[in-house]
Structure formats: structure tokens, C-alpha cells
Amino acid sequence: MTYTQFKEGKFNKAIFGVGSAENHGFHLPFGNDTLVSHAIAMAVAQKVEGMLVLPPVNIGVSYHYDDFPFTLTLRPEVMIEVLKDLLNSTIRQGINRIIIINGHDGNIAPIEIAARSVKVANPEAFIASLDAWWIKAGELLPQDTFEVWNGLG
Incomplete structure (x- = not known):
């Protein structure tokens, strides 16, 4: 997106995905959490006028997966x-x-x-998060969706 596109876009809302850089077994790509959260953000933005999609956060808190190859992590x-x-x-x-x-x-x-910290400092702001998309997806998708690969979807 260019400067002009941003200014002409009349954005009044933003959305972004937060993922991780970790191994997801033999069947899913490295960075899967980021790819999926960003895809969800893109899909939401297509349906909501004035929604700007920010770049995703690619590295998360993954120290609990340090035993798996090529896990990158940030401290909490x-x-x-x-x-x-x-x-x-x-x-x-x-x-x-x-x-x-x-x-x-x-x-x-x-x-x-x-x-919560940013909201306290900016009471006019509205900040919402979908903490675990996979839980909501599990409620909406067919029952056996996540049973492939021994439940690793």
C-alpha cells in the first residue's frame, strides 16, 4: 500500500494477525499460525468497510516449543x-x-x-482480540475437521 492509497482509503479500523515461527509437524508449513491469522484478518477486512489490514506479527511466545526444530521465540x-x-x-x-x-x-x-494497557492509556480506543480462532472454528466447522493428522488439523 502506498501513502496515497492509505490516505484515500479512509480507514477508521485496523486488523492484524499475530502468529508464531515454529515447526508444525510434517504436514503444515513453518509459520502456519501467522499464515492462518493473517488470512482470517484479510477475510474480515474484505467484509468490513474502512478496515485496514496491518502486517502480521510473525514471531510470538513459543519457548514451550523449544524442543522442536527451528522454533523462534520472544520473551513474554x-x-x-x-x-x-x-x-x-x-x-x-x-x-x-x-x-x-x-x-x-x-x-x-x-x-x-x-x-488492556493500551486501552487504559487511550480510553477512546476500542481494542478487541480473537484469542484462539481454532476454538471458534471448532464450533463452526464439521466435527471431524481437526481429526486429520491425529487431531493436528
């Missing part, structure tokens, strides 16, 4: 600060309605802490 306190900076930057650009689509279990608490 670093993740909180990264998210706070992203949220505050978005608000400074005049967009104070923000949705976070989380794609990774280790990010749930840091997202909640960051969102």
Missing part, C-alpha cells in the same frame, strides 16, 4: 512491548478501533496484557 515481556508499540502506533495514525487475530497459544496472555 518483549511480546507485550511489541504489541503495545504496534497498538499505540496505530492509534497515533488516527485509527483507534483495532482487532487482533491471534493464531498461537503462547500469545494469548501477552495480547491481553498489551491490549
